[in-house]
Amino acid sequence: MTGCSTKKRRYKNDIDAQQALNEIKKRAARDKVPIRFYPCSLCNGFHLTSSPGHNGKPKELKLYKLFLKYLHK
Numbered sequence: 466m467t468g469c470s471t472k473k474r475r476y477k478n479d480i481d482a483q484q485a486l487n488e489i490k491k492r493a494a495r496d497k498v499p500i501r502f503y504p505c506s507l508c509n510g511f512h513l514t515s516s517p518g519h520n521g522k523p524k525e526l527k528l529y530k531l532f533l534k535y536l537h538k
C-alpha cells in the first residue's frame with residue numbers, strides 16, 4: 466500500500482478504474498476530468514488521466530506496424 470510515484474490514485478485492475486471513471490464522469494460537469502485510464506508500469510495498477518493518449522500504447526502500435534513492415538519485406 467505504498468502507492469505509486471505518479472502520485473495518482475491507483476486502481477488494482479481495469480474494472481475498478483473504469484468504474485471510478487464512470488463515477489467521476491457522472492458527477493463532474495466541467496473542468497478537467499479524467500477521460501480514460503491506463504495501465505501503469507511502475508505499480509502494475511491503473512490510473513486515470515485527462516490527457517488523451519500519452520502513455521505507451523500508441524508508441525507500441527507504431528512499433529508494431531514497423532515490425533509488420535519488416536515481416537513483409
Ligand SMILES: [Zn+2]
Nearest residue numbers: 469505507508
Ligand atoms: Zn502507478
